[in-house]
Amino acid sequence: MKINLISDTVTKPSPGMLEAMLRAEVGDDVFKEDPTVNALEAKTAKMFGKEAALFFPSGTMANQTAIKLHTRPGEQLICDAYAHIFNYEGGGVSFNSGASCRLVDGDRGMFVAQQVEAAINPPDFYHSPLTSLVCIENTTNKGGGSCWDFEELERIKTICSEHNLGYHLDGARLWNALVAKNETPEQYGGLFDTISVCLSKGLGCPVGSLLVGSEEEIQKAIRIRKIFGGGMRQAGYLAAAGIYALDNHVDRLVEDHKRAKEIGGGLDALGFVKKVEPVETNIVIFEIDENYMSSADFVLRLSERDIHIIGMGQGKLRMVTHMDYTDGMHNFFMETMKRL
Numbered sequence: 452m453k454i455n456l457i458s459d460t461v462t463k464p465s466p467g468m469l470e471a472m473l474r475a476e477v478g479d480d481v482f483k484e485d486p487t488v489n490a491l492e493a494k495t496a497k498m499f500g501k502e503a504a505l506f507f508p509s510g511t512m513a514n515q516t517a518i519k520l521h522t523r524p525g526e527q528l529i530c531d532a533y534a535h536i537f538n539y540e541g542g543g544v545s546f547n548s549g550a551s552c553r554l555v556d557g558d559r560g561m562f563v564a565q566q567v568e569a570a571i572n573p574p575d576f577y578h579s580p581l582t583s584l585v586c587i588e589n590t591t592n593k594g595g596g597s598c599w600d601f602e603e604l605e606r607i608k609t610i611c612s613e614h615n616l617g618y619h620l621d622g623a624r625l626w627n628a629l630v631a632k633n634e635t636p637e638q639y640g641g642l643f644d645t646i647s648v649c650l651s652k653g654l655g656c657p658v659g660s661l662l663v664g665s666e667e668e669i670q671k672a673i674r675i676r677k678i679f680g681g682g683m684r685q686a687g688y689l690a691a692a693g694i695y696a697l698d699n700h701v702d703r704l705v706e707d708h709k710r711a712k713e714i715g716g717g718l719d720a721l722g723f724v725k726k727v728e729p730v731e732t733n734i735v736i737f738e739i740d741e742n743y744m745s746s747a748d749f750v751l752r753l754s755e756r757d758i759h760i761i762g763m764g765q766g767k768l769r770m771v772t773h774m775d776y777t778d779g780m781h782n783f784f785m786e787t788m789k790r791l
Contacts, residue, residue, distance in 0.1 A: 454758045454780045459624075459707070459733060459773035462655040464692060471695040477687035480506070487687030491694050495648070495661045498697070499640030503669035506690060508681055510623045510660040513647035515543045516675045518584065520645065520668055521617030524549030527580035529570045533560035533593035535621055536586055547679070551580055559728065560591025561599050564606035571614055584617040585610075587643075590624040590631075593763065596711070596734030596771075598628040601638065608642050618642070623649040623660070627732040630704045644668070653704050653733060654696035655774045658689045700774065707733040707772040710781050714770060717788050723749075735770040736763065749791075756787055 455461045464472065478484035488506050496504040507513040514536050522528060528544065530537055532554040536544060544550050553570045555562040572579040585607060590596045611618045620643040622628075629636065639646060645664040650656035662672055676682060683689075708731075715730035715737075723743035728736040739746045746766055753760060760770045772781075 452757065452780060452783060454776065454784055456770040456772065456776065456784075457759050457761045459652045459771045462651075462773050462775045464657055465655060465700075465774070467699065468655065468692050468695045471691045472688045475687045475691035477685040479684050480686045481682045481684060485685065485687040485690070487694070488690040491690040492661065494694060494697065496663050498636040499646060499663045500637045501640050501646075501663040502666040504661045504663040505669050505672050505676065506683075506686060506693075507647075507660045507662060507676060508658055508683060510621070510647055510649040510651075511540045511543065512676065512679055512681050513660045513662040514540060514586075514619075514621050515547045516672050516679065516681075517619045517645040517647060517662055517664075518544055518550065518586070519548045519675050520664075520671055521584040521619060522548050522550040523583070525580060526583040527551045527553050527572065528584035528586055529553045529555060529567055529582065529616075530586040531555050531557045531560045531562055531588065531591070531594075533557070533591055534586060534588050535592050535623065536588070538593060550584075553580075553582065558594075559597040560588060560594030561597060561603075563603055564610050567607050567610045571610075571616070574614075582614070582616060584619060586619045586621060588621040588623070590628050590732050590734070592623070592734065595728035595730065595736040596624065596627065596732035597729070598632050598731050601632070601634060604642060618644045620646040622646050624652055624732065626653050626701055627704055627708070630701065631708055631732050650693045650696055653707060653773065654693075654700045656689070656692040656696050659693050661693075703774065704733070707774070707776070710776065711735050711770075711772045713781070713785065714772070714788075717785050721788065721791070733772045735772075736767055738766050739768065741766070752791060753787075758784060758787065 480488045492504040571582045589599045650659040718724045725740040726738045
């Protein structure tokens with residue numbers, strides 16, 4: 452039995468999703484003539500109470516498009532030091548937009564409004580980059596699937612409004628946060644200028660993310676997506692998977708969260724595990740006590756049992772639960788951990 456806990460991106464389409472993909476009515480989306488893509492975009496925009504949405508092949512491209520919308524070359528955005536846009540998007544902020552990142556040291560990828568205010572460069576001081584954007588990531592990947600406090604996000608919005616800053620949410624795993632915190636897409640749509648959401652992580656789609664925003668912003672985003680090479684033709688087959696996922700796979704995320712918390716508890720009970728980060732959603736980040744065994748040895752011992760996890764550097768290991776990680780796999784894995 453192969454157990455893959457490297458990421459929630461490793462899932463395969465479910466039978467129902469495949470059937471929806473096979474039935475999809477398609478056209479040429481570059482000409483905006485794919486009815487299924489149009490339906491997915493309209494559905495997602497409505498969920499967030501936004502005017503429009505745009506389908507992308509990846510979350511990175513959606514984020515990079517949003518950053519380019521909100522900044523000009525030489526300007527600066529504020530984000531956490533753990534942020535995906537800084538750590539895991541290939542330096543795209545500087546390469547694609549000519550902007551720089553002002554990093555904030557938050558708690559597990561989350562900072563507070565006072566830190567944002569302190570990081571804003573004086574707009575009349577031309578020696579420093581002009582601050583133009585604040586970026587949030589919810590849930591935080593490097594922060595172990597942590598969820599932001601919504602009231603803090605509101606306080607940061609106030610700071611953005613006072614200083615005329617754009618406000619973008621990297622919501623790759625926002626669905627997990629919504630389920631864990633009993634929040635709604637409309638709450639976030641009313642707060643952020645732009646939001647990216649991913650379909651190919653917890654929702655189990657093979658490909659796809661969306662960017663939501665105003666009609667004006669999304670019209671500009673279409674041009675940027677074209678420049679980035681993100682135009683797709685008969686993308687309705689992929690969009691059909693997204694519609695199916697939004698209708699069928701959001702509520703079940705609670706199962707992933709439950710299993711992740713049980714894994715965290717199981718790791719806590721092991722003498723050779725030094726630290727387990729708080730588990731809120733579907734990501735478990737932990738550290739091995741190197742006096743007992745190395746992190747590499749722990750990963751190897753699991754792989755010998757066909758259980759696969761990933762290292763994040765600096766001694767941290769990560770496991771991510773997902774819809775293809777079944778009860779049978781979970782029971783086997785929990786028993787295997789005890790025997791280690």
